[in-house]
Amino acid sequence: MEPGATCGYCEDCKHGRYQLCPDVEFAATPPYDGTLGRYYKLPSHLAYLLPDNLSLEDGAMMEPLSVGVHSVRTLGQIKANQTVAVFGAGPVGLLALAVAKALGAKRTIAVDIDQNRLDFAKGYAATDVWLPPKKNEGESIIDYSRRNSEEMKAKLGLTDRGPTSVDLIIEASGAAVCVQTGLFLVRTGGTFIQVGMGTPEVTIPITMLLVKELTVKGSFRYGPGDYELAIALVAQNKIDLKPLVSHRFKFDDAVEAFQTTKAGKSADGKGVIKAIIDGPQ
Ligand SMILES: [Zn+2]
Incomplete structure (x- = not known):
C-alpha cells in the first residue's frame, strides 16, 4: 500500500499529481501515526494486490522502490x-x-x-x-x-x-x-x-x-503509476529487492529496529541498508 491517504478532491489530486496533495495523511508524518499496527485504514485505490511470486517483505519494499521509479522513470x-x-x-x-x-x-x-x-x-x-x-x-x-x-x-x-x-x-x-x-x-x-x-x-x-x-x-515521493511499475519490475525479476534487506525484526522488537537504523549498524557491526519489521503475529 501507498502509506499516504490523499484527499482526491484538490487541484493536485485531480490533475494526477497527488503526491503534492496539501491534505495528504502520510504515515509517520506528524500528527499521523505510522503503519506499525495490525490494521491500517487507507482508500482502496492506494492499495495493490501483490502477485503470487512476491512476498510481503517485497511488498514493504515497494515504498522506497517507488521513490526510485518516480525519479528515474516518471520524472x-x-x-x-x-x-x-x-x-x-x-x-x-x-x-x-x-x-x-x-x-x-x-x-x-x-x-x-x-x-x-x-x-x-x-x-x-x-x-x-x-x-x-x-x-x-x-x-x-x-x-x-x-x-x-x-x-x-x-x-x-x-x-x-x-x-x-x-x-x-x-x-x-x-x-x-x-x-x-x-x-x-x-x-x-x-x-x-x-x-x-x-x-x-x-x-x-x-x-x-x-x-x-x-x-x-x-522529485517528491511517488504518484500515479509508480507503484504499478515498481511491483511489475520485481514480479518480472528485473529488480531483486532481497539483497537490500539487511536486518529483520519481530513486531515486538520494533524499537530495536529504529535504534539500529538510527545507529546505521547493528551490535554485530553489520551496516543497515533496510531494516524490516514483521507484522504482528
Ligand atoms: Zn488532494
Whole structure:
C-alpha cells in the first residue's frame, strides 16, 4: 500500500499529481501515526494486490522502490541505452540504480563518499562507481565540485556530449557538493532530478544550467503509476529487492529496529541498508 491517504478532491489530486496533495495523511508524518499496527485504514485505490511470486517483505519494499521509479522513470524519463549517474548509494540511490538498469540503462554510475556503500552498489546495480577526491584546503565548495566532476569525467571516460555523456542525474544525497557536481557532470540538454533532502540552500552554477539547457526537476515521493511499475519490475525479476534487506525484526522488537537504523549498524557491526519489521503475529 501507498502509506499516504490523499484527499482526491484538490487541484493536485485531480490533475494526477497527488503526491503534492496539501491534505495528504502520510504515515509517520506528524500528527499521523505510522503503519506499525495490525490494521491500517487507507482508500482502496492506494492499495495493490501483490502477485503470487512476491512476498510481503517485497511488498514493504515497494515504498522506497517507488521513490526510485518516480525519479528515474516518471520524472527522469529514462530511455534505453542511456547513461545515468546516481549520487548517494543509500536505499533510494541503490533503488534508483536498479530501476535505471531494469529499464535498459547502458551505464549506471554510483557516487558516494563511503567505499563500503560503493562496493555494495557495484555488486547490486551499478556498472561503475566513483569515490570523490578529498577537498583541498581553502578550496571553495563550488571549485571542489567542478574539480570532482572533471576528475570523474576523466577517470570514467565521460564527455559533455555524445554517446559517452551522462544523460540523467539522480541526486539522492542532498549534499551541496553532489548537487553541484551533478549539474557540472550532466550532458548538454540532459536532465537533473533532485530526490535527496539535505542542505536546504545550495549555490547553483546557473549559467551552466542555462547554456546546457538542462531540465531540472524536484522529485517528491511517488504518484500515479509508480507503484504499478515498481511491483511489475520485481514480479518480472528485473529488480531483486532481497539483497537490500539487511536486518529483520519481530513486531515486538520494533524499537530495536529504529535504534539500529538510527545507529546505521547493528551490535554485530553489520551496516543497515533496510531494516524490516514483521507484522504482528
Ligand atoms: Zn488532494
